[in-house]
Each structure stands twice: as structure tokens, then as C-alpha cells.
Amino acid sequence: MSTDTTAPLRNIKARRTTLENIVRNLKTAPVSAWFGMIVILIYAIFAIFAPWLAPHSENEVIGKAYEHGSSLALLGTDQIGRDLYSRLIYGARNTIGIAVITTLVSFLVGGSLGVLAALKRGWLDQGVSRVVDAFLAIPVLIFALMMLAVVGKSVVNLIIILALLDATRVFRLSRAVALNAVVMDYVESAKLRGEGMGWIVFKEIVPNILPPLITEFGLRFCFVFLTISALSFLGVGVQPPTADWGSMVAENKTLITFGNPAPLYPAAAIALLTVAVNFVVDWFLHKTSGLRDGK
Amino acid sequence: MHPVLKTVLQRLGLGVLTLFAVSIIIFSSLQMLPGGYAQNILGQGATPETVKNFNHELGLDRPAYVRYVEWIGNAVQGDFGNSYSGTTGTIKRSVSAIIAPRLYNTFFLAAMAAVVAVPLSLLLGVLAALYRNSWYDRIVNSITLTTIAMPEFFIAYLLMFFFAVKHRWFYSLSTVSESTSFWEHVNRATLPALTMTLVIIAHMMRMTRASIINLLASPYIEMAQLKGVSKSQVILRHALPNAWAPIATVIAFNLAYLVVGVVVVEVVYVYPGIGQMMVDAVSSRDMPVVQACALIFAATYILLNLLADIVSITTNPRLLHPK
Amino acid sequence: MNEFEHKLSMAKKAVGLGKLSRRDFMAFTMASGMTLSASQLMFAQAARAEAKKGGTFKAGIGHGQTTDSLDPATWSNGFTFAFGKSVMGAPLVQVNDKNVAVPHVAESFEPSNGAQKWVFKIRKGITFHDGRSLTADDVVNTINYHIGADSKSPAKSVLSSVTSVKADGPDTVIFELKGGNADFPFLLTDYHLSIYPSKDGKIDFAAGIGAGPYKMKSFEPGVKLVGERNESYFGTTYFDSIEMLSIVDVAARTNAYLAGEVDFIDRADLKTIDMLKGAPNTELYNVSGFAHYTAPMHVDTKPFDNLDARTALKYAINRQELVDKILFGYGSPGNDDPISAAMKYAINPAPVYSYDPDKAKALWKKAGMEGQKVDLSASDAAFAGGVDTALLMAEQAKKAGIEINVIKEPNDSYWDNVWLKKPWCLCYWGGRPVADMFLSVSLAADAAWNDTHWKNPRFNELLLAARAETDETKRAAQYAEAQQLVHDDGGQIVLMYNNFVGALNTTVGHNTFNSDFDHDGGYMYERWWKA
Numbered sequence A: 001m002s003t004d005t006t007a008p009l010r011n012i013k014a015r016r017t018t019l020e021n022i023v024r025n026l027k028t029a030p031v032s033a034w035f036g037m038i039v040i041l042i043y044a045i046f047a048i049f050a051p052w053l054a055p056h057s058e059n060e061v062i063g064k065a066y067e068h069g070s071s072l073a074l075l076g077t078d079q080i081g082r083d084l085y086s087r088l089i090y091g092a093r094n095t096i097g098i099a100v101i102t103t104l105v106s107f108l109v110g111g112s113l114g115v116l117a118a119l120k121r122g123w124l125d126q127g128v129s130r131v132v133d134a135f136l137a138i139p140v141l142i143f144a145l146m147m148l149a150v151v152g153k154s155v156v157n158l159i160i161i162l163a164l165l166d167a168t169r170v171f172r173l174s175r176a177v178a179l180n181a182v183v184m185d186y187v188e189s190a191k192l193r194g195e196g197m198g199w200i201v202f203k204e205i206v207p208n209i210l211p212p213l214i215t216e217f218g219l220r221f222c223f224v225f226l227t228i229s230a231l232s233f234l235g236v237g238v239q240p241p242t243a244d245w246g247s248m249v250a251e252n253k254t255l256i257t258f259g260n261p262a263p264l265y266p267a268a269a270i271a272l273l274t275v276a277v278n279f280v281v282d283w284f285l286h287k288t289s290g291l292r293d294g295k
Numbered sequence B: 001m002h003p004v005l006k007t008v009l010q011r012l013g014l015g016v017l018t019l020f021a022v023s024i025i026i027f028s029s030l031q032m033l034p035g036g037y038a039q040n041i042l043g044q045g046a047t048p049e050t051v052k053n054f055n056h057e058l059g060l061d062r063p064a065y066v067r068y069v070e071w072i073g074n075a076v077q078g079d080f081g082n083s084y085s086g087t088t089g090t091i092k093r094s095v096s097a098i099i100a101p102r103l104y105n106t107f108f109l110a111a112m113a114a115v116v117a118v119p120l121s122l123l124l125g126v127l128a129a130l131y132r133n134s135w136y137d138r139i140v141n142s143i144t145l146t147t148i149a150m151p152e153f154f155i156a157y158l159l160m161f162f163f164a165v166k167h168r169w170f171y172s173l174s175t176v177s178e179s180t181s182f183w184e185h186v187n188r189a190t191l192p193a194l195t196m197t198l199v200i201i202a203h204m205m206r207m208t209r210a211s212i213i214n215l216l217a218s219p220y221i222e223m224a225q226l227k228g229v230s231k232s233q234v235i236l237r238h239a240l241p242n243a244w245a246p247i248a249t250v251i252a253f254n255l256a257y258l259v260v261g262v263v264v265v266e267v268v269y270v271y272p273g274i275g276q277m278m279v280d281a282v283s284s285r286d287m288p289v290v291q292a293c294a295l296i297f298a299a300t301y302i303l304l305n306l307l308a309d310i311v312s313i314t315t316n317p318r319l320l321h322p323k
Numbered sequence C: 001m002n003e004f005e006h007k008l009s010m011a012k013k014a015v016g017l018g019k020l021s022r023r024d025f026m027a028f029t030m031a032s033g034m035t036l037s038a039s040q041l042m043f044a045q046a047a048r049a050e051a052k053k054g055g056t057f058k059a060g061i062g063h064g065q066t067t068d069s070l071d072p073a074t075w076s077n078g079f080t081f082a083f084g085k086s087v088m089g090a091p092l093v094q095v096n097d098k099n100v101a102v103p104h105v106a107e108s109f110e111p112s113n114g115a116q117k118w119v120f121k122i123r124k125g126i127t128f129h130d131g132r133s134l135t136a137d138d139v140v141n142t143i144n145y146h147i148g149a150d151s152k153s154p155a156k157s158v159l160s161s162v163t164s165v166k167a168d169g170p171d172t173v174i175f176e177l178k179g180g181n182a183d184f185p186f187l188l189t190d191y192h193l194s195i196y197p198s199k200d201g202k203i204d205f206a207a208g209i210g211a212g213p214y215k216m217k218s219f220e221p222g223v224k225l226v227g228e229r230n231e232s233y234f235g236t237t238y239f240d241s242i243e244m245l246s247i248v249d250v251a252a253r254t255n256a257y258l259a260g261e262v263d264f265i266d267r268a269d270l271k272t273i274d275m276l277k278g279a280p281n282t283e284l285y286n287v288s289g290f291a292h293y294t295a296p297m298h299v300d301t302k303p304f305d306n307l308d309a310r311t312a313l314k315y316a317i318n319r320q321e322l323v324d325k326i327l328f329g330y331g332s333p334g335n336d337d338p339i340s341a342a343m344k345y346a347i348n349p350a351p352v353y354s355y356d357p358d359k360a361k362a363l364w365k366k367a368g369m370e371g372q373k374v375d376l377s378a379s380d381a382a383f384a385g386g387v388d389t390a391l392l393m394a395e396q397a398k399k400a401g402i403e404i405n406v407i408k409e410p411n412d413s414y415w416d417n418v419w420l421k422k423p424w425c426l427c428y429w430g431g432r433p434v435a436d437m438f439l440s441v442s443l444a445a446d447a448a449w450n451d452t453h454w455k456n457p458r459f460n461e462l463l464l465a466a467r468a469e470t471d472e473t474k475r476a477a478q479y480a481e482a483q484q485l486v487h488d489d490g491g492q493i494v495l496m497y498n499n500f501v502g503a504l505n506t507t508v509g510h511n512t513f514n515s516d517f518d519h520d521g522g523y524m525y526e527r528w529w530k531a
Helices: A002-006 A018-027 A031-048 A084-120 A122-136 A140-151 A155-182 A185-193 A197-233 A245-251 A253-257 A264-289 B003-032 B037-045 B048-058 B064-075 B095-130 B135-149 B152-166 B182-188 B190-215 B219-227 B231-260 B263-269 B274-284 B287-314 C003-016 C022-031 C036-049 C081-087 C136-147 C250-258 C270-277 C307-315 C319-326 C357-366 C386-398 C435-442 C457-468 C472-489
Strands: C056-061 C093-095 C101-103 C106-112 C117-122 C162-167 C172-177 C214-220 C224-229 C241-246 C282-296 C331-333 C373-378 C403-408 C427-429 C492-505
Touching (some): A031 A084, A084 A122, A084 A197, A084 A245, A084 A264, A122 A155, A140 B003, A140 B263, A140 B274, A155 A197, A197 B152, A197 B263, A245 A253, A245 A264, A245 B152, A253 B152, A253 C250, A253 C270, A264 B135, B003 B064, B003 B287, B037 B048, B064 B287, B095 B135, B095 B190, B095 B231, B152 B190, B152 C250, B190 B263, B219 B231, B231 B287, B263 B274, B263 C250, B274 B287, C056 C250, C081 C224, C081 C241, C117 C136, C136 C162, C136 C172, C214 C241, C250 C270, C270 C492, C282 C386, C319 C331, C319 C386, C319 C492, C373 C386, C386 C403
Parallel strands (some): C056 C241, C373 C403
Antiparallel strands (some): C093 C101, C117 C172, C162 C172, C214 C224, C224 C241, C282 C427, C282 C492, C331 C492
């Protein structure tokens, strides 16, 4: 904060650019946030470049079942002799990919409906809210189980169903925070200025309700993994042979009983990513809370 | 009218509406499911003839809307009908009789987990807010995040491995029945309750911490600090009372999860709760049982949220005594 | 037998009868030069060699649902089937460990009129758990409950050949069949057909009262069944009480076994079987059964209507690899003959369909199928590992230039919408004790479950002839020819025979295992004992 005040007058800018803001924020980020960001970055690299980083392909059978780690298979092989390490890497791509898309779709649908409902109120708000209430009251896992049985178990169906179910939760949150925002003076004055709907939503409301939504995004993103792995456990999640961390843990669950580490790797992969995401979210929350103690 | 009473009545009214909507959603989803009760029971042995006999006996050969109207008509009078599994005349299994013991088990387990998890997470959360950004904060944060981040069946198997197989301190099987004594029930349910505690504690603890920290920037807290009130007093006397609303919401969410979200834990520990029952009923298309379970879950969710709202109102003088 | 061996066998017998203590037995064996661990093991084995009464047997079963009921017409899973085999129910006929049908509730049975008429004498003095005595009327009413016009029982198709069942006096029941069937008593071993008390022509099963070895003490569907020994049981049984626990999750089942909460688990996880085998005091329950996994092709649908195309596919599959990878070696490769090698009248038809990509390629080309792909519908509902099996088959066939397009079908309603409907899919056949049942249930031209649409006149002729044939040599020759026809011409690819694999605590004693079903043929509660 001191740089601004001590800088020569001619260097004062009316406004910092976004890039400068980001750099400035990163400089003040605590260790935990840095840790989180680095982990997320590594995961992203593995997910994007999986085919180049994995020594074997996703479904190639390279040996017998449950071989121990060797130079051929770094972490050993899985139940039908595929390379565990390669599947872990492809798992990053599939698991994170599915979770990101699901969460994005749920925020797109739930978020826009929520803001719209808060802005328009009336029958639209009432109607959507009642429907959402009903869906919220049905257990996600069991309802997802039913819907997957209805439409068939494919990754696309899984994403759509989970995204829509999650959207109900996002709707509630975004409606609640948007309700607080729409009564603010700046929205009122934008309306009086005669700004269009799009302007009001994207320039006035969204920037002001973003922090809680981004926090929620981080959490939802993690919950999606967990829901998918629970569904895999019940036999309807991501179907073989697609490598997905949740199903990899579920497939090898009996090994835990015998102290074999095979299910530990994908579980640890999920845990590490969740911790990382939440560290970043925490930092973000801290920044937007306006609290000045500590750093 | 008193604001609390008004909210309660309003919410209860909406709740009934929600329950009605839930029953329609569940019923139509069941209609959309491929196969039917007869085909599922008969499996490979399903011939068109046996299926027809089965469906006729269950009244499933009538149109869907007739069956729904009949069901809802009885349900509003408190009669949830008979499970399809007691098909033939001699064995009638009423839904309420099937569900009652399992519902008790579910609530028993939820209560056991809640009794430990809620006070513990509040304590950890307050301490984390008090010593924020200290090593204590980071370690508790990381540990609880890790437990929330692992699939719950994984945690369950790990606990089972250490506490039931390696050291035989607890039971790996939680099969309880009506004849099980209270303490035996507690003993058998220890591992599942522990699993669920680990699963929900992070969420509640983090929300407690976050909502307290959120308030620490408020002018009245700064005022208290300037007055020289001790750190712990600031949090306990000034911040916490105003943080109850979001905390109560999260607690309600997690308590609801203890009731509705335990399918996986029930499967792993073979605990005869209601989640497992609903999954079984869905896969065998036993409509009356699915409906009853869904309504119980929905009602739990609605009531707990109502409770959270009441807490929010009663802890906020502005809402409690409107101008 | 030398002197030591003789003494040892005497000592073992004494241990089994409880007349020789552990210390004395060990002193004897170790004095003869045996190691400590060897003699300890031998003591444990000897101690359970002799059947004796007492103890509680707890079984962890990988089946069971909250929708299970006591109505025998609804029994269809690996939990409820035992009710009628050796828990509450007692059927007319049992299968013994040599796979012979022996009278049970019946005292004897006698065929006449070319095995078209069967006379069953009912054992006298049998009482149900509540003291009522079992009569011929109860038998007739029980059978009628399953074969009646409005019956929902799967046993209806098993007994479809029965035209009438009548009581002749208090202890005689006469069955009339459509055609001769020398194996008819085997049909009555079906687990649905245990005898229940009846009144006014209706049987009463609601209280779980039967004539079997255990009285039902409590039953919570999908959780457990507790039984107490029926002291007035007409057969022999050993356990004082039994607990059947439904533990559907395989890891939970394994943990319950390792934690010592159950004495036996079925359907062990084959992935970790080597580790389970090494657990203390564990005997592997490993029985090669008659059940098998198949991939039926509709022989009236393109391209499976072409014999060369069918044969090409039969050669394009590496069945040994399937056994190794899907069954982890706990099974045996099929040779497109549904009669398991362990069964009577089984032959191993030549040529054996071993993996031969070149031959498959040539035949596929000859059938004019080069470059075309075939759809294979698969699901884990067909059998555990079904999707993996199909994917492996596709990999194997690729080497023969055959492209198999695996379609993953939903588990729910697989048996409704896929099996019997899709031209090529995966299927599972459970155990049947006699050759006739396998052949007639799925390969006879008019069979409801003819999942290959194969209608071979000669085969059907042989089937009928062999069914009524009482001359063993002629019958064997007829079955041999029938099996050869299925092997050469049929549309059923028998991929592999799966073993029943479980784990059994060494404190439990048993004789030779029965192999038509899991759980010692369903008779474990009745036939096993605790040392």
C-alpha cells in the first residue's frame, strides 16, 4: 500500500489495469495460497498434456494384474494389468474435466436464473423458486441414481444431471446475494440512467456478487468429484474403461483391507486438489472480506 | 403476528407444497425408469405371463395417474400403503411398518454423529478464528479439508481396516436389529458415526471460522478491540452472536446430510438405515417405499432449514423486533 | 498303511470325537518327527473331520435386498434361495455331493410309463416347525402354488412339463408329465419347491414355517435371518443356530470375515483372493460349478446366420485370457458346450475352440464379412466383469481383423431389453444339476429362453429321446451327439465356466462340496458343522 502514496505524482494512474491488480494481489498472497495455486497449475498441466506425459495409454494392458511398481509401471498395475500411473494421469484429465464442465454448467444455469429471478421477481421468481425448493429437498445421490437409470449411464448424461441438480443450489445462493445487490443505489441509478438489462446484470450486479459465487464455485467443484465417486461406488458413476479417480478408488476398494496402496493414489489425488482449491478460495475470501489483520 | 410464528406458518405452508411437488417428481421419475417391479423380481425368469400376473396383482396394469391419485389420496390420510414386496395376499408389509425401525436407526446414527460433530466443529471453528493464520489454524484446516476431500467410502474402509480388522476395537458390521440394546447399538454404530463425523466436520468448522472472521472487519468489533476487550472475548461475546445465522444454515445443511446422505456409509457398514432401503426400493421399483422415503427425506430437509431460519431470526434483534 | 499312519488315523479319529486332547495329539505327532506347525494344522483338521452338533454358524452373503420376502415364488437371489434349500424349507428331493438326486421329504420315487408318470412316496412322520404334520396334500398344494395359472413363480417354467399332480392317499403323490423325463426328480430339487403347510388348498408361507432344518427366529429383509435348529427335523443337521447376514458390498464382506464376525463369505473379491487366502485359519472355498458365462448370437440375424461368421467369432476369442483376467484364473475356458466337464454325460467336443486369429480371419473373409463390424451388447448386469469381458473380446478379435463394437447397455432392465432381444449380447447361466435342463432350457427350439434362436431338428429329436431314455449307454451317446451339434453349429459362445469362490474359517467342517450352486449347492447350513 505504501508504493502508491510515496510514488511521484506524475506516475499516479487513474486506475490500475487488471493485470497490475492480479500481480499486486499475487505478491501479497500467503504461502498456503501459493501452494494451492501451484498444485492446481500442476494438475492442470497433467490434465491438458495427459497423452504426452503418460508413459502408456489409458487402456493399454501392459502386464499382469497388481504388479508392483517397476521401471515399466511406476506405481504398479491395476486389476486388469493397466499402468496405474498412466491411468492416474488420464484420470486427472477425465475427473477434472468432468468436474469443471459440470460446475461451469451449473453456475451458468443456476447463476443466471438466480440473478434473473432476483431482478425480475414476480411469477418467474416464485415459479423457479418453488421448483428449486422441491428439487433441493430430494437427496442428490439417490435422485442422480434414478435419473441415470432413466437416461442411461454416459459421461454426458452424468454431467447434465449433476449440473442441473447442482444448479438448484447455485440458484439459491445467487438469488440470495443478487437480492441484496438489486436494492442497492447503484443498480437503482443504472435503471434511472436507462441502462439495458444486460448492462445492469453484467456491469452492476455480477461484479458485486462475484466473491461469494467464486467461493461457492471452489466448493461445488470439489463436491462434484465426491458425488461422482459416490455414484461410482454405487455402480453408476463414470463407466469403465474411462479412468476416473473416484471409480479407481471404488474399483480397488477391497485392497484397502489388505493394506495395498493402489486405491490410495487416486484418493490422495482428489484430497490434494481439494485442499489446494480451498486454500485459494480461503485467500480469495480473506481478500474480499476487507479484514486487515494478519497480512 | 409475531415474526417467528409468521415465518414458521409461512414455511410450513410452503413445505407442504414442496412435499407435494416432490411426490410428483419422484412418481414421474419412477414411471420413466425402464423395467418394472415384476421384471426386477423375476430377473431372468420374467416371462410375459408371469409379469402380467404380477402387475395385475399389484394393480400396476392401471394407468399411472389413477395410481398416483389413489396413492396421494391415501397418503394425505396417513396411509402410505403396502410395499410391493409383500405382494401375495398372505404377507402384507405396510410401508410404515417397514420404514419405522429403519428410520429409528437412521436418526440414531445421525444423532450420534451430530452430538460429536456439531460441538466439536464449533469449538474448532472458534479456535481457528481466534488463532487465524497460525499453525493451529492451518493444520486443523488441512486435516479437516483432507477428510472432507476423500470419498466417504474410502474413509469408512480405512477406519474399518484400522479399528475393526487390524485392532478389533469396534465392529466392522453394524447390523443392528430391534432387539439390540441401546449400548450395543451405540457400540455397533461407532465406526459409521465416526466416518460421518469426519465427513461433515470440515464444512461446519470452516463456516464457523469464516463467518466470525467476516465480522471481524465490522466497525463494532474494531470498537470493542479499541476498548481493550480481550481477543477471545471479542470473538465469543461480540462476533459469535452475530455469526449464528450462517452457521445455523450450514449446521442444518449438514444435519440434513446426516439423514439423507448416508447411503454409502450404510452400505459399507451394513447398517440397516433408510438410505439403503430407498436405493433398494428404487432399483426394484417399489413405488410406495420410494415415495415414503423421499417424503421423509424432504420433510427432514424442510424442517431443519426452518429451524435454521428460526435461529437466524431469534439471534437477529432487527428481524425479531421489526419496526 | 504302515504302523505310524495307522496310529495317526486312529488318533485323528479320536480327536474328531473329542476323545484325545490337543496336547496328547501333538505329543504323539511331534514325537513322530512332525513339525509344530504341521501337527497344529493336522490337529485342526482332525478336530473338524468328525461332524458334531453345536455352535453358531454365521455366513456373510453377497446378496439380499430389503424387498426380499418369505414368499417362495419371489425367491431369486443368492440370499433367499437358501431358504428353500436348507434353512426353513425342505424340498422333495435333494442333490447329494456326488450329484445324484436323493429323496428328501420324499421317501422314494419311482418312474413308470417311459418316465412319464412318477410316483413319490412321502416320508412318514415329518412335522412342520409348528407341529403340524406334513401330508401328500401339502406337497400337491405346494407344487400347484408354483404351476397354477396365476402363478408368478419362476419354478413355473421349470415344471412346465407337468400336466397334473395328485395325491393318492396320505403319503403318495403322483406326477404326470407331457413326455418322458428320466431326470424328473432333479427338477424337484429347485429351491422354490420346498414344501409348506397348507389349508384349503392354499399354502401358508407367511410365518416362515416349513419342514426344514432351521426354525426362523427372525428375518429382516436385506439385513439378516436368524435360525434355530429344528429339533424334530427328519434329516441331520449340526449347527445349534445360524445367522445369514446380507453383506452386499464385497469389501465390507471381506472385512467382516477378516474381523472374525462371520465364519464364511461367498463371492470373494477375486482381485484380492491371494491375500485373502493367506489370512489366518482360512480355507478357500473354491468349487468349479456348472454355471457359465455366454455370448449368445441370434443365428437368424445377419451376420450370425452364416456358419463361417459364427465359427470365425468362436476362434477369435481368447477364452483363456478371459479366464485369467476376468475370473483371475478361478474358472475354466468354455468350448461352446454348455455342459460343464464336471457333469454327467459331458464330452469335450473337438475341435477345441482355442484362440486362432489366422483361422478366424480366413473364416471371416470366407463369410464375406471382411471390414464389417459387429455389435456386442454388454453390461455388468449379465455377469460381474461383463463390460471388461466385452472390451477384452474386442481387443482379441481385432487381431483377427474382426471389429467388435461394444455397446454398453444399462444394468437396469438388461434382462428385459437386451437379452433375448439384441442379436449378440452377454448372458449368464446358473447351475442346473442335469444335462437335460441346460439343453432344454436354452437350446430347445421352443424354449422360452432360446437366446440364440437356434432350431436344429436333429438336436431337438435327440433331446426328447435322451430325456426319456433309461438305458445309460444309449443316453450318453445321444447327449454326446447333441453336445457336438451345439458346439459345431450353435450360436452360443460359451466363454467360461466360473468357480464359486469364497472363504471359510477352518473351524467349520464339511464334506465334498456340491457344485450345482454356490454355498455347497445351497446345503451348507444343513451339511456343515463346527468343530
